[in-house]
Amino acid sequence: MSTVTDTKKAPAGERVADWADGRLGIYTLAKANMRKIFPDHWSFMLGEICLYSFLIIILTGVYLTMFFHPSMNEVEYVGPYVPLQGQLMSEAFNSTMHISFEVRGGLLIRQIHHWAALIFLAGMFVHMMRVFFTGAFRKPREINWLFGFLLFFLGMFTGFTGYSLPDDLLSGTGVRFMQGAILSVPVIGTYLSMFLFGGEFPGGDFVARFYSAHVLLLPGIMLGLVVAHLILVFFHKHTQFEGPGRTNKNVVGMPLLPVYMAKAGGFFFLVFGVIAVIAAIASINPIWALGPYRPDQVSTGAQPDWYMGFAEGLIRVMPGWEINLWGHTLVLGVMIPLAIFPAVLAAIAVYPFIESWITGDKREHHIAQRPRNAPTRTGFGVAWITAYMIMLIGGGNDLWATHFHLSLNSITWFVRIFFFVGPVIAFIVTKRICLGLQRRDKDKVLHGRESGIIKRLPHGEFVEIHEPLSQGELHRLTAHEQYDAAALPPAVDENGVERKIGRMEKLRVKLNKGYYGGDSQIAKPTVEEYKEIQSGHGHH
Amino acid sequence: MKKLSARRRHPLAAVVVLLLALAATGGLYAAFAPAGTAKADETAQSLAIEEGKKLYSVGCASCHGTGGQGTSDGPSLVGVGSAAVDFQVGTGRMPAQQPGAQVPKKKTIYSQAEIDQLAAYVASLGAGPITPTESQYSPDGADIAKGGELFRTNCAQCHNFTGEGGALTYGKYAPNLEGVSPKHLYEAMQTGPQNMPSFPDTTMPEKEKKDIIAYVQAVNGEKADSPGGLSLGGLGPVSEGLFAWVFGLGALIAVAVWVAAHTAKAKKS
Numbered sequence: 001m002s003t004v005t006d007t008k009k010a011p012a013g014e015r016v017a018d019w020a021d022g023r024l025g026i027y028t029l030a031k032a033n034m035r036k037i038f039p040d041h042w043s044f045m046l047g048e049i050c051l052y053s054f055l056i057i058i059l060t061g062v063y064l065t066m067f068f069h070p071s072m073n074e075v076e077y078v079g080p081y082v083p084l085q086g087q088l089m090s091e092a093f094n095s096t097m098h099i100s101f102e103v104r105g106g107l108l109i110r111q112i113h114h115w116a117a118l119i120f121l122a123g124m125f126v127h128m129m130r131v132f133f134t135g136a137f138r139k140p141r142e143i144n145w146l147f148g149f150l151l152f153f154l155g156m157f158t159g160f161t162g163y164s165l166p167d168d169l170l171s172g173t174g175v176r177f178m179q180g181a182i183l184s185v186p187v188i189g190t191y192l193s194m195f196l197f198g199g200e201f202p203g204g205d206f207v208a209r210f211y212s213a214h215v216l217l218l219p220g221i222m223l224g225l226v227v228a229h230l231i232l233v234f235f236h237k238h239t240q241f242e243g244p245g246r247t248n249k250n251v252v253g254m255p256l257l258p259v260y261m262a263k264a265g266g267f268f269f270l271v272f273g274v275i276a277v278i279a280a281i282a283s284i285n286p287i288w289a290l291g292p293y294r295p296d297q298v299s300t301g302a303q304p305d306w307y308m309g310f311a312e313g314l315i316r317v318m319p320g321w322e323i324n325l326w327g328h329t330l331v332l333g334v335m336i337p338l339a340i341f342p343a344v345l346a347a348i349a350v351y352p353f354i355e356s357w358i359t360g361d362k363r364e365h366h367i368a369q370r371p372r373n374a375p376t377r378t379g380f381g382v383a384w385i386t387a388y389m390i391m392l393i394g395g396g397n398d399l400w401a402t403h404f405h406l407s408l409n410s411i412t413w414f415v416r417i418f419f420f421v422g423p424v425i426a427f428i429v430t431k432r433i434c435l436g437l438q439r440r441d442k443d444k445v446l447h448g449r450e451s452g453i454i455k456r457l458p459h460g461e462f463v464e465i466h467e468p469l470s471q472g473e474l475h476r477l478t479a480h481e482q483y484d485a486a487a488l489p490p491a492v493d494e495n496g497v498e499r500k501i502g503r504m505e506k507l508r509v510k511l512n513k514g515y516y517g518g519d520s521q522i523a524k525p526t527v528e529e530y531k532e533i534q535s536g537h538g539h540h
Numbered sequence: 541m542k543k544l545s546a547r548r549r550h551p552l553a554a555v556v557v558l559l560l561a562l563a564a565t566g567g568l569y570a571a572f573a574p575a576g577t578a579k580a581d582e583t584a585q586s587l588a589i590e591e592g593k594k595l596y597s598v599g600c601a602s603c604h605g606t607g608g609q610g611t612s613d614g615p616s617l618v619g620v621g622s623a624a625v626d627f628q629v630g631t632g633r634m635p636a637q638q639p640g641a642q643v644p645k646k647k648t649i650y651s652q653a654e655i656d657q658l659a660a661y662v663a664s665l666g667a668g669p670i671t672p673t674e675s676q677y678s679p680d681g682a683d684i685a686k687g688g689e690l691f692r693t694n695c696a697q698c699h700n701f702t703g704e705g706g707a708l709t710y711g712k713y714a715p716n717l718e719g720v721s722p723k724h725l726y727e728a729m730q731t732g733p734q735n736m737p738s739f740p741d742t743t744m745p746e747k748e749k750k751d752i753i754a755y756v757q758a759v760n761g762e763k764a765d766s767p768g769g770l771s772l773g774g775l776g777p778v779s780e781g782l783f784a785w786v787f788g789l790g791a792l793i794a795v796a797v798w799v800a801a802h803t804a805k806a807k808k809s
Contacts, residue, residue: 042793042800049792083684083758101767111768118784119792126789169692169701170776254803267799274791282787283768284780289702289759291692299696300706300714306781396778401707407641408707 038260039240039253043134046127047233048264050151052271053120054226060113061215067103069095070211072167072204081288089167089292092207096166096287111279117159118284119275121307124152128348132381134368136239137352139361144232149349151225154218156307161214163285163305167207170285172293173302175206177315184334202295239368242479244472248366301398311341313394317415348384351377358511359483372441373480375434376515382430383423390418431520438522441477444469445525446533468534478524486512585660592661595654599635608665613639620731621668622659627727629655631720633734641711642734669730669740676746677726679754687755690748694739702759704774708735718760722753 010018021027038044071091077084079094080101089097099106128148131137137145160178164171179201183189198205237251246252254260290299304312314337321332355377356362371378393400394415401408448466455463469477486509493499514520547553597606603614610616614636617625628634632646650658659671692701700706703717712735717725729749732738739749758764760774772779 040800040803042797045796045800046793049789049796077685083688083755086683086685087689107768115784115788118781119788122785122789123792126793169696259803263799267796270795270799271792274795275788278783278788278791280769282770282772282780282783283766285777286766286768286771286774288767289771289774291688291701294692297692297696299692299701300698301700301704301776301778303777305777306784309778309781398707399775399778401711402705402713405711407709407711409710 033234034255034257036234036237036256037251037253038238038256039246039251041241043130044238045267046123046130048267049271050120050123050127051226051230052268053116053123053275054222055268056116056272056275057113057120058219058223060109060116061219063109064099064106064113065215067095067099067106068092068165068211070165070208072202072207084288084291087292090207092165092167093287093292096168100288108276108279111282111284112276114162114284115279115282116275117162118305118307121152121155121159121305124148124155125307128152129381129385132348132351133371133378134239134241135365135374135377136368138365139356140236140364141232141239142352142356144229144236145352146349147225147229147232149345151222151229153345154222154225158214158218158222159305160308161210161218164210165207165214166285166287167293168285168287168290169293169297169299170287170290170302172202172295173298174304174308176201176295177304177312181311181315181334181338184331184338186330186335202293237366239366241368241370242476244475246367248364251366303395306392309395310344310388310391311337311395313391313397313415314340316397317391317394317412317419344384344387348381351380358508358515360486360508360512361483367479369480372434372437373482373521375431375438376520378434379427379431383427386422386426387419390415390422394419435520435522438524442522442525445474445477446530480524482521482524483512483516485516485518588657588660589664591654592657592659592664595650595658596661599650600658603636608662617662617665619666619668620662622663622671623669623727624731624733625659625662626655626671627724627731627733629658630727631724642713645715669727672723672726672730674723677722677750677753679722679750679757682747682750682754684751684754684758686748687751687753688759690744690752691755694744695752698736700774701776702764702774703756704760717756719762720756722757725749725753725756 009015017026069091073091074088075091075094077087077089077094077097079085079097081097084097096110099110101107131141131145131148160174164175179193179197182193182196185192193201196206196209197203198209238253240246240251240253243252254263291297303309315334318333318337321336323330323332371381394412397408397411397415400406400411448468451465451467453465455465457463488501488506488509489499491499596604596608600608600614600617603611604617605611605614608617610618625634629650630648630652632648633643635649636643637646648655656671663670691699691703695703698706698708698714699717700714705716706714708714714736720728726749727733728736729739729744729752730741772783
């Protein structure tokens, strides 16, 4: 900081920085964070894809709000698109047509906005799976996992409300679908629907209401969560994979400034570029082809955007059961899917807490695990994805039918059965694959890499030469820690008194054995084993 | 009368009489001509029926019966009309390759003349919808926007917003309307082939059919354009979602791998 006695004036930049430091304390902030280290791995950039697509959505969304009229007043279309001229439509639809055909760059911005939304959600899904499969949700990151999950969950509804705004025939059908789901809630369903739509469906209010949720309420919460998510990433520091010199207590990588600032900044423009190119070449939500919403019209192939496809699938494959009692109808065909939908999502959200309860591990973990080294978790994750994907098939059953020349009803039955059977098969197969890979790792550590060179011994035997792994590689393959399976304490304590073991504890130990018992992980090679094999050199 | 009798020996009198006679004959001919052509047509018609019956016995009788009365393998053709034949045979659906949930469109194997003969024969079995003339199905001057509204009200629930087709139960489907000629669109509405309901003129007047044809041609014809770029099949969010995952996220992950692979390195020398 400059003092009054300085005769020579400091350069302008320094003076500005000093001024700012005196008021914002930027020097301390910069000192603490400029050299913040981030590890390098492509999968650590998935979150960045989400962040940047979120920013792109906000930027393009602001542009769209300048021209969009969130109103359901009926107007006649007089714009340039001939196949709709003279048709009656809401102002929301009319203004979206205006954006698409008359506003300069409007269609491109609209398409960037929509494509970025699909990619944002897909990015969050993949990012979440990366964190899941590498165990990066373990202490201390459970809360951040929940923040991320909430972002995905809110993103689904922000997307849904946005998709509904143009008031076209497709999205109107989607809103009707949602209203049907609300109506199926026992007792309060009808009240909720009347409250949300300001009367009978569709009424004249929902576009304005969805608009405020879409541009203000939901993105506001999401922005806050994104900031909190990033602060926690800074605070916890990033996880890293096993490698030489990497421990649970350090982070090996490059500093935030200048390397990561440059990389992240560049990556932002790459993400923007890729999304812009996609928006420029491929049409999305062509509302002019869909037409304005009218409750008496519907089209086949009415699906929501992909992130709601899971819910669509549940409704499509659920048998249309209902119970009529005392003049009231309980629509199980809609109510049960409505209950399964959040339950399946919650299953993945609470998983970190379940795993930490099963392991009983209270330590901090900053090393990302390789999925194969946690076979039960990996199996569970793949099972979850399988259930999700099978429901996506259910949600698009009509297109599977037409494009693969199948019967719609057979697909529906396939989905009904495989929603339950598929995850079980996926779990077993994945766990087996993980164990196989663990065995392979063990084999590589003990015997070296297969070189492909065949050697003929003097007595005629052929052997393949195995090359020993480098020290770093040996470390990478053996550094993971393995839990010992938990066991219940003896039934009677040292004084011969029967020990009281709670039912939950018994369950915990049982699950723990399932996770880390004899056939759920391959014991990693010990130093003794390694030395013994290596001393008998040349044999395998 | 005096004038007339005075000129009856005029040199041009014969010409005038000839002209009058010709005009009278021509007029009379013109007045009775329709009956005359009908008579001529009748012979042509009976010839066509004759020829059509021969074609029918070869290509159709095995399923629809020797007299079009229908068998367990195919419905009766009595009363289906020439429009139904023109549609089914003209789009290659008939003769069917095999029984199944629905007979698909395929290459047409009959010439239009043969189709007309077949249609004439089937029409002779019982009255039914008649093959439309061009003035009936031509979409020229029709109201496209009205057609769009009618399409979304009556057709989209099976054929999709712009006629890309859609699934029905047990392997049946509503076909894609791309490249279907106006005549066949008209006939399909008129006769309700296979799983489609029929829209006779009593429920959907000729003008509305024309509007619908004009709309289908505008959004799904050769001249239809997609202002937003690739239409991705016009199938809506499923193909968009697939595209976003495969090309959107796929490209971004490839970029991420590339960026991560090019890390900053301390350069020596």
